[in-house]
Amino acid sequence: AQTVTQSQPEMSVQEAETVTLSCTYDTSENNYYLFWYKQPPSRQMILVIRQEAYKQQNATENRFSVNFQKAAKSFSLKISDSQLGDTAMYFCAFMKLTGGSNYKLTFGKGTLLTVNP
Amino acid sequence: DVKVTQSSRYLVKRTGEKVFLECVQDMDHENMFWYRQDPGLGLRLIYFSYDVKMKEKGDIPEGYSVSREKKERFSLILESASTNQTSMYLCASTSRLGGGNQPQHFGDGTRLSIL
Numbered sequence: 576a577q578t579v580t581q582s583q584p585e586m587s588v589q590e591a592e593t594v595t596l597s598c599t600y601d602t603s604e605n606n607y608y609l610f611w612y613k614q615p616p617s618r619q620m621i622l623v624i625r626q627e628a629y630k631q632q633n634a635t636e637n638r639f640s641v642n643f644q645k646a647a648k649s650f651s652l653k654i655s656d657s658q659l660g661d662t663a664m665y666f667c668a669f670m671k672l673t674g675g676s677n678y679k680l681t682f683g684k685g686t687l688l689t690v691n692p
Numbered sequence: 693d694v695k696v697t698q699s700s701r702y703l704v705k706r707t708g709e710k711v712f713l714e715c716v717q718d719m720d721h722e723n724m725f726w727y728r729q730d731p732g733l734g735l736r737l738i739y740f741s742y743d744v745k746m747k748e749k750g751d752i753p754e755g756y757s758v759s760r761e762k763k764e765r766f767s768l769i770l771e772s773a774s775t776n777q778t779s780m781y782l783c784a785s786t787s788r789l790g791g792g793n794q795p796q797h798f799g800d801g802t803r804l805s806i807l
Contacts, residue, residue, distance in 0.1 A: 581734075608793060610795070617800075618780075618800055618801050619799070619801075620782065620784075620798035621798070622795035622796075625793060625795070627793065666734060666735065678723055678786055678788070678796075679725070679740060679750070680725075680735075680737070680796060681737075682727075682734045682735040683734055684732060684733060684734035685734050
């Protein structure tokens, strides 16, 4: 079974600064996806960024980027130029691609990020 | 635009009642999921469905059942509600196209209180 660990229950950052959220995972799989989801106070969960395990290049989406270290099983999220609208709960998630997983996600417990003005 | 609609934002029920939570998606997605979200525990998968009338247990199926009679609708049923099922329930759907790189689309959630 896969496990996803987010070791920081809460974090805060000043507006315009950079913050990094950590995520580690445990798996024996070789083919999988990793995701970061964001849940703002309005509650609808949305995808922030995704990474395919077979790609060595780190994914980026505007101000969001990841540091994917496959050997270390680490998948951190960096938010640059933080904005007030980035205040949310952030979840790291793992999806294996073998064995008929039917695209199930395993989520971490989340990190509550607060961006202060 | 993609839409996953959960029938209620807030719901209050009594212990022992049979409770139905409804979820509808308009994206013709094959896969649908029910999660519960609790503080400090993240999201935990209750059940998922990969086709009409097909279902599989997730990590915490005890006390729950599901129904998927039509592709767009996935219902979560609490057979006899108990106070420990007070939680936020999230529905999600995703397409099988793309081999897994498609995101799950979530509804707004139903905050269920069992008294």
